[in-house]
Amino acid sequence: MSTASPALPDYLSEEILLHPENRQFPPFDVVRLLGTVFEPTAGCRVCILTDFDDPAAEIKDMAFVGKPEFPVQNKAYEAVHQALHGGAMDALGMTGGDFFAYKTTHGSNLDLEDEVWDTQGHQLSLDADIYPNYDIILCISTWSATAPLTAKCKEFGFRGATLHGLNDIILNSGLAVNYDEVSADAERIRLAMTKADDVEIDFELEDGRILTAWLGLAQQEAQKSHGLCKGKAPDVANLPAGEVYFVPSDAHGHFPMKYEDGTLGVLTVKDRNIIKSELIEGDQATIDAHNARLADDPMTGTLGELGFGTQVLPVSGADIQDEKVLGTCHLATGRDDHLGGDIVPEMFKKHENSTHDDILFAPHKTPNFNVKEVRMNRGGKQEIIIENFRPSRYIMDALAEGRD
Template sequence: MHPAPSAFPRFDLSRLLRTVFAPRRAERIALLIDLPDPRRVRGFAFLDDPSLSVQRLAYEVFFEGLRHGVRDELGLAGGDLFAYAETGGSNLDLPCEAFDVSGNRLLFDRDLYPRFDLFLCFSRFSATAPLTAKAKAFGFRGATLHGLNRTILASGLSVDYEAVSRQAEILRSGLSGADRFRIDYRIEGVPLSLTLETAGAEAQKSHGLCRGEKPDIVNLPAGEVYFVPTGAEGAFPYRWEDGTIAIVEVFGGRARRARLLRGDPARVELYNRRLAEDPAAGEVGELGFGTQELPPAGADIQDEKILGTFHIATGRSDHLGGPLGPSAFRQPRNATHDDILFAPFQTPYVEAPQVRMERGAETRILLEEYRPGPYFRQLLGRRE
């Protein structure tokens, strides 16, 4: 059972910003949103479109919250809102231009990145990878909150991020040094397995704290331990939004081809054509485990942080410390980072009997059917 949103403290913007950023007085903060037509930020015209719920929450909760007390309470400056054009894909580079609420056209590299110390980005498509690259170049900090909704506000953004960080560190330390991970799947009676090599690497964590002067971008909600695999072999199930399901074959560290299980063959053919034309799009660039007890929110930015879930990702990995940035792709539109989440509330058609870690001579069971297995329970001090 997942906790209900009502089990969490009331959302407090001041507490969230203070805990995550520990902002210094007079630091300048800016809010970014993506829009199909970014010019509609002028006069807040986008608020007339009910489909733009993420952007509306950015305005109502964060923009208005900063204006009406939180900015002054924390000693911050700015609080401006800017819009850019939707990128059309997860973690694609942002356009060069943005617009302010007066309708002025601005350039990110000239007018925004050098001017602000903190950025909060609310969007349909994740901007974590491109903002991470720009943070390193311009020296700012920030957070991406793509897919924000009211469940996330009431739960994943209302937690104590000091506690989130501590729990993520426990699991990070417990997984560090792993040689490989093995995932067992079963879908419609078909057993599959995927092996991800990690070559003894230190695990990394997404824990929500972004303090000090070091440039960085965090996901909010946070709560994840992850690796950038050095190799991958096997297969995994993949589902498109229309319900088409395929089995994706992996070797040499990359997804190579999908086999239709049921649904629309055209979907699978298009996917296979993309892999053939731009092989980097199939690179297995992440293995991640959720570390928090949260309710499902219907948005991967929170759902992949839930303890018991796990995800892999294909494509871009430079924002995670991996080798693949936009230049590795033959077509710029393919330079995405695409998370593939496995969770009982999102992929009930996929059984996940076990996820195991191998380190030296030891094999540890991490998860069993989307529940913490013996090793995770040991690390977290649980008996169940």
């Protein structure tokens, strides 16, 4: 990793890059966050959506408040709902502040059921009562709803943000930053990577083996998740933001996978699809279950995203923030229509399979293997993007572009 240029701000200094937990953030402020992300806000009607297995019971009279089994929902209430009603809406010129609950999907980016309940216990319809009647929708949920809300915002014309997995670390770091700065940094990295021909990722295993995954990008325009939904155009931000991403046109090779139970496997990719998993260590039954799922519904193994973090943030324990950390990268399988891709829910054998599942490669998440090097090929020239989970000199130089 290069020594940061004097032109770079403190949060991109060598010391903070090595120890992001030492970065200082201002206190979380709903007015600053929403005012920056959604400018203009005056005249907008805002609401909050969240999820429960039994939404009718838990949202009525705010029955969920204080229950430890609902940490995300309580953060939505404490940090956002109360702040909106404590003066934030007046400061932003907004109205509404209503709280609604829908049934938990139990899958990342699965389409939402239409039924929704208000705090009086009335059953309503997302399509009929929520999407057409609110200008800004904040979805603070257990499971990500970015893909379905992105589709709905185009249909109904609202703006919004998805903040699944919200916790104190995210509130006090990833949501406390200046999103104009986040957007500018993401754009610098986007320009440094856009129209790439392909990317190669070398993974180093503990036994010294190197696995290489190749992802064809076909000179596509790189996209960014930068957190801003300014203006009036329908859009949904994924917060915390800070990411440059591509929809792979092709892929082959191998990459490691750490499953939720700690089992480690090697995944083989051919023609953009994961075709099999093989055990490195752990439970063979976990590998067998994955292979059975791939055989039953091959679309579940289609690679739909390649992403790179662009922010300097502490580890939060939630992928929504941790995949945005500079020096990390991630792949995702499944639907990618919300990213401009061609994989839509109707292509899966079962509705519950039509998820978008991120596979994050980061030191805290995958300590059993190292992202030794990420290389980008563009226009006959090769650039290193990541070295040992650290941004390369090429990326640091890109972040210095255009600064005073």
